[in-house]
Amino acid sequence: MTIAVPLPVTVRVLDMREIAPRVRHTIVAQLFEHLVPGAALELKVDHNPMPLRRQFEARYGELCRWTYLERGPDLWRVRLERSEAQPRTAE
Numbered sequence: 001m002t003i004a005v006p007l008p009v010t011v012r013v014l015d016m017r018e019i020a021p022r023v024r025h026t027i028v029a030q031l032f033e034h035l036v037p038g039a040a041l042e043l044k045v046d047h048n049p050m051p052l053r054r055q056f057e058a059r060y061g062e063l064c065r066w067t068y069l070e071r072g073p074d075l076w077r078v079r080l081e082r083s084e085a086q087p088r089t090a091e
Helices: 021-033 050-063
Strands: 011-015 040-045 064-071 076-082
Touching: 011 021, 021 040, 021 050, 021 076, 050 064, 050 076
Parallel strands: 011 040
Antiparallel strands: 040 076, 064 076
């Protein structure tokens, strides 16, 4: 009898408050693109990262699972998990 034991999920925490605003989205996208399926980023920001969410929905679609862990007012925590879905392709 074989028992499947789930592997721990790799989560990298990124405090975006320490990163210059002009490069935040680029850094998050680069880190996300290097995640293996099931791995995740946890972002800490000082505002609702809705513009980043819209950008990720347009760019990655179902490849990125977006979950709010904490919703302000001073700290927002968001988990971005790379799913098994196939990335969108340009037509």
